[in-house]
Amino acid sequence: MESPVEIVQHTAGGVIGASWLMIAFPLLGAFILLVFNRFTNRWGHLLGVAMSLASFVVAVLAFFELLGLGEEQRRQAVHLYEFIPGMVDMGLLIDPLSISFALLITGVGSLIHIYSIGYMAHDEHRRRFFSYLNLFVSAMLLLVLADNYVGLFIGWEGVGLASYLLIGFWQFKPSAATAAKKAFVVNRVGDFGLLVGMFIMWTTFGTLTFSQLGEEVGKGASNGTLTAIGLLLLLGACGKSAQLPLQSWLLDAMEGPTPVSALIHAATMVTAGVYLVVRSGAFFFPEGSAQALAVAIVGAATLLAGAIIGCAKDDIKKGLAGSTMSQIGYMMLGAGLGPAGYAFAIGHLITHGFFKADMFLGAGSVMHGMNDEVDMRKYGGLRKYMPLTFVTFIVGYLAIIGFPLLSGYFTKDGIIETAVHHQPVLGWLAVLGAGITGFYMSRMVFMTFFGQKRWAENAHPHESPAVMTLPLIILSIGSIFLGGYLILSNTLMDFLAPAVGAPEVRPEFHPFTTPGLATLALVAVGAAYAWMKYGKAEVPAVQPRGSFLTTFARRDLYGDAINESLFMRPGQWLTRLAVFFDNRGVDGVVNGLAAGIGGSSGRLRRLQTGFARTYALSILIGAALLTGALLLVGTI
Amino acid sequence: MTTHYLILSGLLFAIGALGVLVRRNAIVVFMCVELMLNACNLAFVTFARQVGNLEGQIIAFFVMVVAAAEVVVGLAIIVTIFRTRRSASVDDANLLKY
Numbered sequence: 001m002e003s004p005v006e007i008v009q010h011t012a013g014g015v016i017g018a019s020w021l022m023i024a025f026p027l028l029g030a031f032i033l034l035v036f037n038r039f040t041n042r043w044g045h046l047l048g049v050a051m052s053l054a055s056f057v058v059a060v061l062a063f064f065e066l067l068g069l070g071e072e073q074r075r076q077a078v079h080l081y082e083f084i085p086g087m088v089d090m091g092l093l094i095d096p097l098s099i100s101f102a103l104l105i106t107g108v109g110s111l112i113h114i115y116s117i118g119y120m121a122h123d124e125h126r127r128r129f130f131s132y133l134n135l136f137v138s139a140m141l142l143l144v145l146a147d148n149y150v151g152l153f154i155g156w157e158g159v160g161l162a163s164y165l166l167i168g169f170w171q172f173k174p175s176a177a178t179a180a181k182k183a184f185v186v187n188r189v190g191d192f193g194l195l196v197g198m199f200i201m202w203t204t205f206g207t208l209t210f211s212q213l214g215e216e217v218g219k220g221a222s223n224g225t226l227t228a229i230g231l232l233l234l235l236g237a238c239g240k241s242a243q244l245p246l247q248s249w250l251l252d253a254m255e256g257p258t259p260v261s262a263l264i265h266a267a268t269m270v271t272a273g274v275y276l277v278v279r280s281g282a283f284f285f286p287e288g289s290a291q292a293l294a295v296a297i298v299g300a301a302t303l304l305a306g307a308i309i310g311c312a313k314d315d316i317k318k319g320l321a322g323s324t325m326s327q328i329g330y331m332m333l334g335a336g337l338g339p340a341g342y343a344f345a346i347g348h349l350i351t352h353g354f355f356k357a358d359m360f361l362g363a364g365s366v367m368h369g370m371n372d373e374v375d376m377r378k379y380g381g382l383r384k385y386m387p388l389t390f391v392t393f394i395v396g397y398l399a400i401i402g403f404p405l406l407s408g409y410f411t412k413d414g415i416i417e418t419a420v421h422h423q424p425v426l427g428w429l430a431v432l433g434a435g436i437t438g439f440y441m442s443r444m445v446f447m448t449f450f451g452q453k454r455w456a457e458n459a460h461p462h463e464s465p466a467v468m469t470l471p472l473i474i475l476s477i478g479s480i481f482l483g484g485y486l487i488l489s490n491t492l493m494d495f496l497a498p499a500v501g502a503p504e505v506r507p508e509f510h511p512f513t514t515p516g517l518a519t520l521a522l523v524a525v526g527a528a529y530a531w532m533k534y535g536k537a538e539v540p541a542v543q544p545r546g547s548f549l550t551t552f553a554r555r556d557l558y559g560d561a562i563n564e565s566l567f568m569r570p571g572q573w574l575t576r577l578a579v580f581f582d583n584r585g586v587d588g589v590v591n592g593l594a595a596g597i598g599g600s601s602g603r604l605r606r607l608q609t610g611f612a613r614t615y616a617l618s619i620l621i622g623a624a625l626l627t628g629a630l631l632l633v634g635t636i
Numbered sequence: 637m638t639t640h641y642l643i644l645s646g647l648l649f650a651i652g653a654l655g656v657l658v659r660r661n662a663i664v665v666f667m668c669v670e671l672m673l674n675a676c677n678l679a680f681v682t683f684a685r686q687v688g689n690l691e692g693q694i695i696a697f698f699v700m701v702v703a704a705a706e707v708v709v710g711l712a713i714i715v716t717i718f719r720t721r722r723s724a725s726v727d728d729a730n731l732l733k734y
Contacts, residue, residue, distance in 0.1 A: 610733030612726045613665075616656050 190239015230291025296336025303329025435522025
C-alpha cells in the first residue's frame with residue numbers, strides 16, 4: 001500500500017489560505033438571519049442562497065488551486081489561531097478528501113437552498129429555515145475542513161444541532177418534536193463514542209491534530225489501543241450515519257421538511273460517519289484488523305437492514321430513508337476495506353449525494369403537487385402530470401439501482417467488487433442488498449408514477465415551479481455522468497491518493513465479472529418482481545396486513561421495540577426506583593421529622609390552658625423544685 | 637430569737653400562695669400576692685436584723701416600691717377586665733391560650 005503523503009504547512013496566501021471563508025460565509029448568513037430576524041423576512045432566503053453559493057465559489061477556487069499543486073504538496077494545513085493554548089491549534093486541512101466533501105456540501109447544498117425557495121415559499125418561517133440551513137452548511141464544512149479532532153467535533157455537534165432544529169422545524173407537530181428529540185438523543189450515544197475515542201487519543205499520543213496523530217501512530221502503538229480507538233470512532237460514525245445499532249432515528253427524521261431530508265439526512269450529514277472512518281484511516285490499519293472488520297460488518301448489516309425496511313414503507317420519504325441507510329451501509333462496507341475501498345466509498349458517497357438528493361427533492365416535488373401527501377398508496381399515474389419530476393426521479397432511480405453506465409453503477413459496483421475480493425461473505429451480502437435495492441426502488445417508482453390514480457379527492461397534481469425543477473435537472477445530470485467520470489480511469493482514486501493512500505494494485509474496471517453480473521441479474525429480478533406486484537397488478541389503497549416478514553420490515557426490524565425493551569424500560573425502572581426512594585426515603589425522613597416536631601408541639605401547647613391559676617401552680621411547683629435543688633446542692 | 641418571725645413569714649407566704657391558687661376573685665388573688673410579698677419583706681427584715689446590716693431593710697423598701705407600682709398596673713387591668721366582661725374571676729379571663 002502507498003501511504004498518504006505528509007501534510008505540509010501552508011505558507012502562501014491564495015484561496016487555500018483564505019479557505020476559512022467557506023465556513024465564515026454561511027455562518028455570517030445564519031447570524032444575520034437569526035439576529036435581525038423579522039427585518040430580513042423579505043430577502044432572507046436570497047441571502048441564505050447567496051452565502052451558500054459564495055462558499056461554493058471559494059470551494060471551487062480552492063479545488064483548482066489544489067489541483068495546481070504537485071501531488072506531494074496536496075495536503076495543505078492552514079493555521080488559523082491557537083484554540084486551547086498548548087493543546088489545540090485550530091487549523092484547516094485542505095486536501096483532496098476534505099475538498100471533495102466541501103465541493104459536495106456546498107454544491108449540492110446550494111442546489112437544495114435554491115430548491116427550498118420554492119418548496120418553502122408558503123411557509124411563514126422560511127427565513128428561519130434558511131438560517132438553520134446556513135448554520136448547517138457552516139458546521140458541516142467545519143467538520144470536514146478542520147485539521148484536528150476538536151474542530152471536527154465542534155462541527156460534528158454543530159450539524160447535530162442543525163439537524164435537531166430542522167427535523168423539529170414544524171415543531172407544532174408532536175411527531176416532529178419527538179423525532180427531533182429522538183435524533184438528538186441517539187446521536188448523543190454516538191458522540192459519547194467519538195469523545196471517549198478522542199480522550200484515548202489525547203492520553204496515548206498527546207495530540208489531536210491529524211498530521212501529528214498520523215506520525216505518532218506510525219511510530220508504533222499497541223494493537224489494543226488502536227482497536228479501542230477504532231471501535232469508539234465507529235460508534236460515533238454509527239450514530240451520525242444511522243448505522244446499526246444506532247439507526248433508529250433516521251426514519252423518524254423524515255418529519256422534517258423535504259429539503260432537509262435531502263441535504264442533511266441523505267446527501268451530507270449522514271455521510272459524516274464515512275468521512276470520520278476514512279479520515280481516521282490510521283486507526284483502522286492494517287486492513288482486516290478487528291476494528292476495520294467491524295466497520296465492514298456494520299456496513300454490510302446496515303445495507304441489508306435498510307434495504308429490507310425500504311421494501312415495506314408506504315411513506316415515500318421513509319422508503320427513501322431506508323434506502324439512505326442502505327447506501328451508507330455500502331459506503332461503510334467500502335470504508336472498512338482499507339485504501340482499496342476508500343475511493344469507491346467516497347465515490348459512492350458523492351454520487352449518492354447527487355442521486356439521493358435528486359430523488360428526495362423529486363419526492364418533495366411530488367408532495368408539493370399532492371397537498372403534502374406522503375403515502376405512496378395515494379399516488380399513482382403521476383408521470384403525465386409531473387413530467388420533469390418524473391424524468392429526473394427516474395434518472396436517480398436508475399442510478400441507485402446501478403443501471404449500467406449511470407453514476408451508481410460504477411461506484412456501487414466498485415464497492416461490491418472490492419468487497420467480494422477482500423471479504424467474500426460481506427461482498428455477496430452486498431450483492432444481495434443490491435437486488436433488494438432493485439425491488440424497493442422499483443416499487444417506489446411504480447407506486448408513484450405508474451398504475452392507476454389513487455389520489456385523494458382534492459388532489460390536483462401539477463409540475464413544480466422552475467426554481468424547484470432546475471436543481472432537480474442539475475442533480476440528475478450529475479447522477480448520470482459523475483460516477484463514470486470518477487471511477488472509469490480511477491480519477492477519484494488518484495486524486496484522493498495523497499490524502500488516504502492508494503492500494504498496491506490499481507483496480508481496473510471490468511464490466512463483466514461474476515459479482516457484477518450477479519448484481520445486475522438480481523437487480524433485474526427485483527425490478528421485475530416489483531413490476532409484477534406494483535406495476536401490473538393494482539396497488540391496494542389500504543395497506544394489506546402482510547406476512548410476518550412485511551410486518552417485521554414495517555416496524556423497522558423492531559429496532560424501536562428493541563431499544564424500548566433494552567434501554568427505555570430499564571431506564572424507566574431506574575427512574576421509578578429513584579422516585580420511590582426519593583418519595584419514601586428522603587422525603588420520608590424529612591416529612592417524618594417535621595411531623596414529629598409538629599405533633600409534639602401540638603401536644604405541648606395544650607399546657608397553655610389560659611387559666612392563670614394553673615400557671616401560678618406551675619410557677620410555685622417550679623420554685624419549690626428549684627429551692628429544693630439549691631438546698632440539696634448546698635448540703636453536699 | 638428570730639425563729640418566730642421566720643415562722644410567721646413562712647405562714648404568711650403559705651397562706652398567700654394558697655390564696656392565689658384557690659381563690660377565683662381577682663381582687664382577692666391580688667391581695668394574696670401582696671401578702672406573699674410582705675411575707676418576703678418580713679423575712680428580709682428579720683435576716684437583716686439577725687445579720688446586723690441594712691441591706692435586707694433596703695431590699696424591703698424596693699419590694700414595697702415595686703409592689704406599689706404593681707398594684708397600680710394590676711388594679712387598672714382588673715378594673716378594665718371587670719368593665720368589659722362584668723366579671724372579676726381569674727378563671728373567666730382564659731382566652732389567651734392554645
